[in-house]
Amino acid sequence: MHIMKEAMLYEKLAEGKVRCNLCAHRCVISDGKKGICQVRENRGGTLYTLVYGHTIIQHVDPVEKKPLFHFYPGSTAYSIATSGCNFRCHWCQNWDISQIVHDRRFIIGEEASTEQVVAAAQKADCRSIAYTYTEPTIFFEYAYDTARLWLEVTTLVIPGINDGDGELKDTANFVAEELGVDTPWHISRFFPDYKMTDVPPTPIETLDRAREIGLEAGLRYVYVGNVPGEANTVCHKCGQILIRRLGYRILENRVQPNGRCPNCDMPVAGVGMG
Template identity: 35%
Template sequence: MNEAMYYKKEDRGRVYCYLCPVHCHIVDGGVGACKARKNIGGRLYSLNYGKISAISMDPIEKKPLYHFYPGSSILSISSFGCNFKCSFCQNWELSQQVPIMENSSISDIIKIAESYKDNIGIAYTYNEPLIWYEFVLNTAKIAKEHGLKNVLVTNGYIEEEPLKELLPYIDAMNIDLKGGDWFYKSICKGKLENVKRTIEISSSHTHVEITNLIIPGLNDDMSKIEEMAMWLSSISKDMPLHFSRYFPQYRMEKPPTPVETIMEAKKIASRYLNYVYVGNVFGSDQNTYCPVCRSIIVERGYRTRVVGFEKGVCKNCGYKINIILRED
């Protein structure tokens, strides 16, 4: 076990964890809400440090990241735990319970990442990487030294100080923006304002894309979706937004989101944002288009091809496109 960062000792052997906005006060022998940080003898320890629950090579588009090294692959790793309690969690086996895991050192992960010829780096994903904080931070630092990219796929629920310490080592993020205030308080057991702050801070330091999983009857109000798109556009009209279709999972048995709902959300959000995509919808258009002339910039079919982008701009009209390409 590794001693945790961002905690303070309290009286009677308790500790106060301020890594994330849950702000757990943990008695000796107890664990935090994330189930991944434990008070042992008045010290807080990371239970998931070096614990790997899943490891695989994924297309970068699976994160989803469409504007960061399109067509590339990345080594994805995860541990366990989460500081949200979403009843619809798509990765609940890793986030809401303790799975079978293997012990891995940072050097092990770096060696695996470097063993794949076309791998661009490491994605910390599947469970919530921000409560895997110490291992992610230490691994990301060394990965950067080896020329590897670091990607976070996260709910964005973290305090400002640890976020700012981590960001210099992160090359791209996909952050979930799950819904409005009510949705966060009632469904996720969190607060929207903290996630919005993470998006604002992160977007000024690294490449950020947003995912919104639309669930029937919970966060499918088109006026709220329009409000979300307007807010994101106030940060940047070029911030990619991914709407994802919900399917029954974990403890939620609502029917799948109608395809029409997803497409309507895309139509509304596209009034404010230049790049809006849909996921979990078979046959949907996944291409990236120039916001001005509508030329295809990135074609995503059997394989991903960059076809209309050169030196940072659209080949056809010269409009600046928010896409990061491989240096090679």
């Protein structure tokens, strides 16, 4: 039995239709129909979210796995998702969560109120709650009721899809200009999965080139993800290694308790860094 909660960010139209303004699809939905994401439904001229309080997964992850490198390094994040997605990407790395509603035509998961999610996160000693594994826009109301803002951006770089210099520059410039140069940008390696098994993993050289493009755009913290080896946070002013990581594990954290570089006293962007 799903909790029926009226959706946010929609408008009522003539003839019992509604327009959902939650994402760029701007679905116009007739009575009894669902939007492209399959988890928002028009019932009698009112738009409802079908996944509020209904998680398909609850999991404790290292915050570095999200990936968030500038938010309580070394802590754990209570990761939740509902089923459904407003994208149909053939390269989805979490398709058994995001595409299950499209592929099997039903919503699965467990009831979990926002209070229960917060309590479970606290019990597991997590410093944060991560809305993850699918495009969290589609469970906006659920996330909104439990969320506090933080922000790091991840781009999955796929050979032949979005690995050209022009697109990478556009993405890096967007992050730098619209979100700010202190926004960490994670460039994530693609592996063949779901319906895109005919494309090889992203070459390491492509990821390194993307990182250079990010730095040239002025971004201060650019990371290559989904590859073996170290992914360190470096002071953008003096070059001092601040946090040494191997995979998702922190080997050393030199950030001062006041959140500054121990060498040049430059503030390090993020929350709970020291």
